[in-house]
Amino acid sequence: MMTSAAASEHYRQLCELKRESATLGAVGSLLSWDQETYMPNAASDNRAEQSAVLAGLVHERETSKRVGDLLAACEADKSLQADARLAANIREMRRDYDLATKLPPELVKELAEVGSKSQHVWKDARAKSDFSIFKPWLEKMVALTRRKAECYGAPKGGELYDALLNEYEPDARAGEIEKVFGPLRGRLSGLIGDLAKGKGPSEAPLGVKVEADRQHRLGLRVIKALGFDFDAGRLDVTTHPFCSGFGPGDTRLTTRYREERWTDALFGTMHECGHGLYEQGLPKSTLFGQPLARDAGLGIHESQSRMWENFVGRSRAFWEWALPVVNEEFGGALAKFSVDDVYRSVNTAKPSLIRVEADEATYNLHVMLRFGIERAMFNGQLKVSDVPGEWNAGFKDYLGIDVPSDAKGCLQDVHWSFGLFGYFATYALGNLYAAQLWEKINHDIPALQEQIRRGQFGELLAWLRKNIHSAGRQFKAADLCQRVTGRPLGADPLLRHLEGKLRPIYGV
Ligand code: ZN
Numbered sequence: 316m317m318t319s320a321a322a323s324e325h326y327r328q329l330c331e332l333k334r335e336s337a338t339l340g341a342v343g344s345l346l347s348w349d350q351e352t353y354m355p356n357a358a359s360d361n362r363a364e365q366s367a368v369l370a371g372l373v374h375e376r377e378t379s380k381r382v383g384d385l386l387a388a389c390e391a392d393k394s395l396q397a398d399a400r401l402a403a404n405i406r407e408m409r410r411d412y413d414l415a416t417k418l419p420p421e422l423v424k425e426l427a428e429v430g431s432k433s434q435h436v437w438k439d440a441r442a443k444s445d446f447s448i449f450k451p452w453l454e455k456m457v458a459l460t461r462r463k464a465e466c467y468g469a470p471k472g473g474e475l476y477d478a479l480l481n482e483y484e485p486d487a488r489a490g491e492i493e494k495v496f497g498p499l500r501g502r503l504s505g506l507i508g509d510l511a512k513g514k515g516p517s518e519a520p521l522g523v524k525v526e527a528d529r530q531h532r533l534g535l536r537v538i539k540a541l542g543f544d545f546d547a548g549r550l551d552v553t554t555h556p557f558c559s560g561f562g563p564g565d566t567r568l569t570t571r572y573r574e575e576r577w578t579d580a581l582f583g584t585m586h587e588c589g590h591g592l593y594e595q596g597l598p599k600s601t602l603f604g605q606p607l608a609r610d611a612g613l614g615i616h617e618s619q620s621r622m623w624e625n626f627v628g629r630s631r632a633f634w635e636w637a638l639p640v641v642n643e644e645f646g647g648a649l650a651k652f653s654v655d656d657v658y659r660s661v662n663t664a665k666p667s668l669i670r671v672e673a674d675e676a677t678y679n680l681h682v683m684l685r686f687g688i689e690r691a692m693f694n695g696q697l698k699v700s701d702v703p704g705e706w707n708a709g710f711k712d713y714l715g716i717d718v719p720s721d722a723k724g725c726l727q728d729v730h731w732s733f734g735l736f737g738y739f740a741t742y743a744l745g746n747l748y749a750a751q752l753w754e755k756i757n758h759d760i761p762a763l764q765e766q767i768r769r770g771q772f773g774e775l776l777a778w779l780r781k782n783i784h785s786a787g788r789q790f791k792a793a794d795l796c797q798r799v800t801g802r803p804l805g806a807d808p809l810l811r812h813l814e815g816k817l818r819p820i821y822g823v
Contacts, residue, residue: 560594617745
């Protein structure tokens with residue numbers, strides 16, 4: 316028998332080890348951030364070496380027998396298990412430990428090596444728009460990833476593909492996700508079809524040319540107003556925008572500027588800021604390294620970025636505040652446009668071929684197509700050789716347009732080439748969670764739209780801090796949604812949001 320005092324000592328030691336691993340991990344992330352922003356070109360070999368050494372150290376610590384023993388001792392301790400927050404912390408540490416230890420090192424190595432070659436081949440295949448070049452490599456990656464999923468094991472009552480989803484969205488089940496995606500797909504396709512018959516907004520306000528430094532000043536001003544803490548974060552420029560929350564007091568955002576479309580950077584920056592506000596709101600100062608100070612999964616993380624980008628940033632109320640600010644920063648470049656002009660133009664929605672360029676409404680259909688194909692591949696219902704055909708037929712069915720080439724079809728995303736299966740779903744889940752939370756927030760803060768109109772975002776951020784950010788990973792995303800909104804995740808809030816906004820704009 317173990318005394319409770321001894322067990323809480325186990326818990327303390329376990330948390331200390333987790334904090335050390337997380338600190339090493341954060342140093343690795345800082346190296347990656349530097350690599351994307353300021354590192355001189357010639358440093359790349361050395362940086363690769365630095366990153367590999369650090370990643371090895373983190374893995375060694377995370378998978379050590381000592382962590383396993385401490386974890387087992389904590390799991391056996393009834394007093395710890397009686398405390399809901401501590402029990403959740405231990406449950407998630409177990410999940411991390413299993414994910415890190417269940418794969419044989421040879422498989423990890425093979426996935427990395429084949430993935431790197433496969434990514435190379437994918438680039439070539441995409442350039443030549445020829446799926447047949449990539450096909451044998453995709454077959455290899457699917458086979459290796461299937462082995463990975465088998466090592467993790469299908470959850471009880473679930474399917475093999477769930478083991479892959481679980482890496483990004485803890486405990487997610489494809490069957491549950493499909494229950495939400497199914498109705499979303501049908502009604503969204505209908506909505507897109509209707510919009511095509513309506514009169515779309517003029518995109519003229521989007522085409523005003525604006526220099527990058529003016530755009531940068533605007534971005535800084537807007538995210539400062541949203542509540543991003545610049546004493547604990549930065550905004551820099553990269554080719555691929557991202558957000559990295561390293562540790563207490565350090566959250567970095569990046570963005571990119573296209574002079575011919577200023578809204579790309581503005582919405583991109585607001586998106587990353589949403590991730591950053593979440594990172595800044597996690598209780599890292601005391602619990603860094605513990606699951607309680609981590610995000611609840613990629614779906615909830617994405618819900619935070621989409622909320623600020625789309626539910627705030629593409630609302631009419633936001634533009635009443637933002638248009639004068641934009642004109643101040645851009646020297647009156649948009650003076651001839653009204654709030655309505657800009658509001659309507661940033662809500663243009665029409666089917667297009669490329670996911671990353673898709674609008675708020677059609678984006679979800681791009682994601683659901685990939686989710687269905689991945690799931691069918693891992694359930695053995697779809698052969699890799701049939702992917703292009705399935706893709707093109709699905710695309711026509713969902714979005715009503717013909718795919719002219721593999722490059723603009725099933726070869727467009729890098730994800731599958733290095734084995735990222737199970738990830739896409741989190742993008743659409745983010746939109747769904749954001750919509751459901753947004754309805755609840757508007758219910759809880761009746762003056763919210765009025766506040767946004769005045770550029771006041773403090774009460775919204777405080778709500779998110781209290782209900783989402785401070786919980787960390789205590790609850791699974793699905794449970795968090797149920798607790799906060801009082802119902803399970805559904806498709807209706809997102810559909811209400813999109814239909815309520817887009818039908819009037821398109822007059823359909
Ligand atoms: Zn994001």
